[in-house]
Each structure stands twice: as structure tokens, then as C-alpha cells.
Amino acid sequence: MRTVVIEAPGVISVVETPDATLPGPDGAVVAITATAICGSDLHFYEGDYPLVQPVPLGHEAVGTVVEVGPDVRTVSVGDHVLVSSVAGCGSCAGCATMDPVTCVSGPRIFGSGALGGAQSELLAVPAADFQLMVVPEDLDTEEALLLTDNLATxxxxxxxxxxxxxxxxxxxxxxxxxxxxxxxxxxxxxxxxxxxxxxxxxxxxxxxxxxxxxxxxxxxxxxxxxxxxxxxxxxxxxxxxxxxxxxxxxxxxxxxxxxxxxxxxxxxxxxxxxxxxxxxxxxxTTAPVQRTWPELIPLLQAGRLDVSGIFTDTYALGDAAAAYAAVASRSGDCIKVSLTV
Ligand SMILES: NC(=O)c1ccc[n+]([C@@H]2O[C@H](COP(=O)([O-])OP(=O)(O)OC[C@H]3O[C@@H](n4cnc5c(N)ncnc54)[C@H](O)[C@@H]3O)[C@@H](O)[C@H]2O)c1
Ligand SMILES: [Zn+2]
Ligand SMILES: [Zn+2]
CATH class of the missing domain: 3.40.50.720 (NAD(P)-binding Rossmann-like Domain)
Incomplete structure (x- = not known):
């Protein structure tokens, strides 16, 4: 599969890696259709954190479920889903509050070294029932991507x-x-x-x-x-x-x-x-992503919260290096970029 990695500050590559595989019986594999670049990705790009090896990037994604483990209950192969940027185990007292940040195993964020990067063709998602939600039919791709992180935040x-x-x-x-x-x-x-x-x-x-x-x-x-x-x-x-x-x-x-x-x-x-x-x-605050969904989705559906105009540009996944350069310019014209996979 192709995946976006950061090799060194300012150096973005799209590389071939082995396909993502099921991370366990409660996990799923998602074929990403759209992903986005976040200001948090720019911390790697701008050298705020030391890089000991190339890191697969990205934590905002929507896609299609292509494989589920036997313990997954709420999503099925073929479902169009969004993926929470912050992952919890899904079964502890902290995750019971729907805030993955309070997971007693420690929250993990996709694309920061702990889990695979979402700027990729395939993403392995542990505890899929907790991390994935079927995209409500009346939400568009931009709204779904913003629910994975930036709007929740x-x-x-x-x-x-x-x-x-x-x-x-x-x-x-x-x-x-x-x-x-x-x-x-x-x-x-x-x-x-x-x-x-x-x-x-x-x-x-x-x-x-x-x-x-x-x-x-x-x-x-x-x-x-x-x-x-x-x-x-x-x-x-x-x-x-x-x-x-x-x-x-x-x-x-x-x-x-x-x-x-x-x-x-x-x-x-x-x-x-x-x-x-x-x-x-x-x-x-790190975004309590899953906990915001029941509040935000009705507001988006009713038109009481409008997130249009936040995405300003779309690039192909293969053009990720140019997309990162555009986001890092922090211009008045380019705010947020999606990558089409
Ligand atoms: N807490 C979370 O869960 C969470 C989630 C997503 C992103 N983030 C973080 O939120 C921050 C913003 O993310 P983003 O995607 O909007 O990034 P961004 O880089 O697009 O936005 C940062 C903005 O800050 C502005 N800025 C710089 N210096 C400023 C100053 N002195 N006064 C006022 N504004 C100034 C920049 O011009 C830019 O518009 C990043 O640090 C990111 O890592 C946190
Ligand atoms: Zn983010
Ligand atoms: Zn947990």
C-alpha cells in the first residue's frame, strides 16, 4: 500500500509499505478514501519533535471497511466510516465515558508512531467498535473528516x-x-x-x-x-x-x-x-473525539453548525509533499487540505 511518511523535517515521501493487517479480533482494516492534513502533522514537518526513523503520518480519515475481526459488532465490510483520530481500548472505565483520552491503557493517536498513519491507502484500526462510526448519509466528506479531529477539538x-x-x-x-x-x-x-x-x-x-x-x-x-x-x-x-x-x-x-x-x-x-x-x-485538552459525535452530528444535520469553507484545497495522495508545503505556508487562501486516495 502507499503511505505518506515524514523522513526528516520538511521531507515528505509517499512510499510502498506492506498492506495493513487486522490488529486483533476487535479490529478492522479501512480502505481510506479521503484523509486530511492537520496542524498536528505540521509539528513533525516543522521539526518540533525529534524523528529517529521515518514516521507514517495522518490521523484524520474516512473510508470503506474492507476487513473486520470476529469480535467487531457495529461496523461491517463495505460500510463507509469515519475514524477517530484518538484511539482508546474501547472497554475500560475511561473509554466508557466515550472520551478516548481517559483510556486507562493510554490514548493513542494515529500517525504519530503508536498506530499506522491515516494518510495511506489502508489503515489498521484497533477496537473498531469504539474508533469507527458509519458516516451518517446526510453528512458530506468534509464534515466527516472534521468530526475525526478538528471540529471535535x-x-x-x-x-x-x-x-x-x-x-x-x-x-x-x-x-x-x-x-x-x-x-x-x-x-x-x-x-x-x-x-x-x-x-x-x-x-x-x-x-x-x-x-x-x-x-x-x-x-x-x-x-x-x-x-x-x-x-x-x-x-x-x-x-x-x-x-x-x-x-x-x-x-x-x-x-x-x-x-x-x-x-x-x-x-x-x-x-x-x-x-x-x-x-x-x-x-x-486533547479532543475527546468520540464523546463529541452525539452532540455535533445533530447540529451539523440541522445546519446549526456550518463547517463549509474550512477545507480549501484537495490534492491526490501522491502529491502529499506539495500538499504539506501548501498547508505549512499558513496563507490566507489555504487553510485545510484533503488528500484523495
Ligand atoms: N488538542 C487537540 O486535540 C488538537 C487537535 C488538532 C490540532 N491540535 C493543535 O491545534 C493547533 C492548531 O491546529 P491547526 O490545524 O488549526 O493549525 P494551523 O497551523 O493551520 O493554525 C495555527 C494558526 O495560528 C496562527 N498563529 C501563529 N502565531 C500566532 C499568534 N501569535 N497569535 C495568533 N495566531 C497565531 C497561524 O497564523 C495559524 O493561522 C496545532 O498546534 C495543532 O497541533 C490540537
Ligand atoms: Zn489533528
Ligand atoms: Zn480504554
């Missing part, structure tokens, strides 16, 4: 920001995750949503979803418009030192900072005294 990031009706929310970073967080914050009842990104075209996209665009240099305006208090809720969809510091600065006393952006391996110089004196709540 933006939605959970907004939920964990303690948004109350009419409140002021700031979202840092307007890639696919941040744009999903903006739309989720609006859907969860935020009054004003400030959308912060250095790229004007990305701010324009957030503004089209009802947000108030702000360049990073202008974040001080949040204090001015909240009579010196700051924002009740801040969602950080970047997760670097600059944005986490800015988030902890522009949140109001008693407010909540919800971080979904992924930091590099270095420690963050945490402003502990300021955060304690101001009684700030800080939450860090």
Missing part, C-alpha cells in the same frame, strides 16, 4: 472555556482548529468572539463567521471593550509561549483559558503568581 475547546450566553470569548489562532473553535463558540452562545491571527485572510474568514477580527498586536482592545476586565473565556488554538502568555493576560479575573494548541517539547514559563492572584482556570 474546536468544540471541546469551547466547551472547556466555560462560555456563558452573551459572554466575551477570544480565540487565538485561525487555522482549521481555531476556525472550528470560533464557530463552536458562536454556537455555544458567546456574545462577542474576538478572533486573533497574524494572517489577514484568516481573520477575514473568522469575521465571515460572526467574529470580530484582531491582529495579535491589537489584543489589548479586549480589555478596552470589557471595561478593563478582560475576556471571560479564551481559547488558544496555537499553544505556543506567545499565545499562552497572551491568553493568560487577556482573560479576566475568574475567567477560563482553554488550550487546544499543541506546545513543543520545551517547558512553558507559566505565570503562576498572576494566574493564582486572578483565580484563573486553565484547561488543556
Amino acid at each position: 474546536g468544540w471541546a475547546g469551547a466547551q472547556r472555556a466555560d462560555i456563558t450566553p452573551g459572554s466575551t470569548v477570544v480565540v487565538f489562532g485561525l487555522g482549521a482548529v481555531g476556525l472550528c473553535a470560533v464557530r463552536s463558540a458562536v454556537a455555544q452562545g458567546a456574545g462577542t468572539v474576538y478572533a486573533v491571527d497574524p494572517v489577514e485572510g484568516r481573520r477575514d474568514r473568522a469575521a465571515a463567521s460572526g467574529a470580530t477580527p484582531l491582529a495579535p498586536a491589537d489584543v489589548g482592545e479586549v480589555h478596552e471593550t470589557t471595561r478593563g476586565r478582560g475576556a471571560a473565556s479564551v481559547i488558544d488554538a496555537v499553544g505556543n509561549d506567545t499565545t499562552m502568555t497572551a491568553a493568560l493576560t487577556c482573560v479576566r479575573a475568574g475567567g477560563t483559558v482553554s488550550v487546544v494548541g499543541v506546545h513543543d517539547l520545551n517547558p512553558f514559563p507559566f505565570p503562576a503568581l498572576m494566574s493564582l492572584v486572578r483565580s484563573v482556570t486553565l484547561r488543556m
Whole structure:
């Protein structure tokens, strides 16, 4: 099968590897039809993590089940499914909450070394009943792909920001995750949503979803418009030192900072005294993907949550190197890329 691997920072190849095989009696093999590139893949691409060997990439995929183990109950060969980017064992007390992050065996993410990469022709999926869901007929491929990760992340990031009706929310970073967080914050009842990104075209996209665009240099305006208090809720969809510091600065006393952006391996110089004196709540979240599905699917089906326009480009799997270069440019025109398999 063909699979996308990262050989070194900035070096993407599409290589032939042995076909994925059933990972156990509760597992399945999925023939991927569409997959996507995530900002999390860019951490490998940009050298944030050391690479000791080539790593198969990708954790967002939809496809067709081509093989199931004897213990699989909820999906069958031929089903059109989406695959959660985060995998749990499916049978422990943590997975019983439908949040794979709390799996007592430890959550595993596809395409990060622990499991196969989803930017591939075939993907081995353990505990298939937990990781796979038949794509509801009225959802399109973009919606299904966003349910595997980015929309689940933006939605959970907004939920964990303690948004109350009419409140002021700031979202840092307007890639696919941040744009999903903006739309989720609006859907969860935020009054004003400030959308912060250095790229004007990305701010324009957030503004089209009802947000108030702000360049990073202008974040001080949040204090001015909240009579010196700051924002009740801040969602950080970047997760670097600059944005986490800015988030902890522009949140109001008693407010909540919800971080979904992924930091590099270095420690963050945490402003502990300021955060304690101001009684700030800080939450860090890996997406509880499966748990978001029963909430998000009816909203998508009813048209109450619109995720159109987040995917901007489509490439063939064989052109993955060009696709990665396009996503890594972080332009106003190219937000999220799908790969057709
Ligand atoms: N927690 C999770 O479960 C989860 C899931 C998916 C992705 N992520 C992470 O979320 C982050 C965003 O992912 P993405 O796909 O949207 O990536 P992306 O790279 O497309 O988006 C990042 C955005 O941040 C902007 N940015 C950079 N510096 C900034 C600053 N100082 N202030 C404001 N904005 C700034 C960039 O211009 C870009 O638009 C990544 O770190 C990714 O790893 C986390
Ligand atoms: Zn991702
Ligand atoms: Zn588990």
C-alpha cells in the first residue's frame, strides 16, 4: 500500500509499505478514501519533535471497511466510516465515558508512531467498535473528516472555556482548529468572539463567521471593550509561549483559558503568581473525539453548525509533499487540505 511518511523535517515521501493487517479480533482494516492534513502533522514537518526513523503520518480519515475481526459488532465490510483520530481500548472505565483520552491503557493517536498513519491507502484500526462510526448519509466528506479531529477539538475547546450566553470569548489562532473553535463558540452562545491571527485572510474568514477580527498586536482592545476586565473565556488554538502568555493576560479575573494548541517539547514559563492572584482556570485538552459525535452530528444535520469553507484545497495522495508545503505556508487562501486516495 502507499503511505505518506515524514523522513526528516520538511521531507515528505509517499512510499510502498506492506498492506495493513487486522490488529486483533476487535479490529478492522479501512480502505481510506479521503484523509486530511492537520496542524498536528505540521509539528513533525516543522521539526518540533525529534524523528529517529521515518514516521507514517495522518490521523484524520474516512473510508470503506474492507476487513473486520470476529469480535467487531457495529461496523461491517463495505460500510463507509469515519475514524477517530484518538484511539482508546474501547472497554475500560475511561473509554466508557466515550472520551478516548481517559483510556486507562493510554490514548493513542494515529500517525504519530503508536498506530499506522491515516494518510495511506489502508489503515489498521484497533477496537473498531469504539474508533469507527458509519458516516451518517446526510453528512458530506468534509464534515466527516472534521468530526475525526478538528471540529471535535474546536468544540471541546469551547466547551472547556466555560462560555456563558452573551459572554466575551477570544480565540487565538485561525487555522482549521481555531476556525472550528470560533464557530463552536458562536454556537455555544458567546456574545462577542474576538478572533486573533497574524494572517489577514484568516481573520477575514473568522469575521465571515460572526467574529470580530484582531491582529495579535491589537489584543489589548479586549480589555478596552470589557471595561478593563478582560475576556471571560479564551481559547488558544496555537499553544505556543506567545499565545499562552497572551491568553493568560487577556482573560479576566475568574475567567477560563482553554488550550487546544499543541506546545513543543520545551517547558512553558507559566505565570503562576498572576494566574493564582486572578483565580484563573486553565484547561488543556486533547479532543475527546468520540464523546463529541452525539452532540455535533445533530447540529451539523440541522445546519446549526456550518463547517463549509474550512477545507480549501484537495490534492491526490501522491502529491502529499506539495500538499504539506501548501498547508505549512499558513496563507490566507489555504487553510485545510484533503488528500484523495
Ligand atoms: N488538542 C487537540 O486535540 C488538537 C487537535 C488538532 C490540532 N491540535 C493543535 O491545534 C493547533 C492548531 O491546529 P491547526 O490545524 O488549526 O493549525 P494551523 O497551523 O493551520 O493554525 C495555527 C494558526 O495560528 C496562527 N498563529 C501563529 N502565531 C500566532 C499568534 N501569535 N497569535 C495568533 N495566531 C497565531 C497561524 O497564523 C495559524 O493561522 C496545532 O498546534 C495543532 O497541533 C490540537
Ligand atoms: Zn489533528
Ligand atoms: Zn480504554
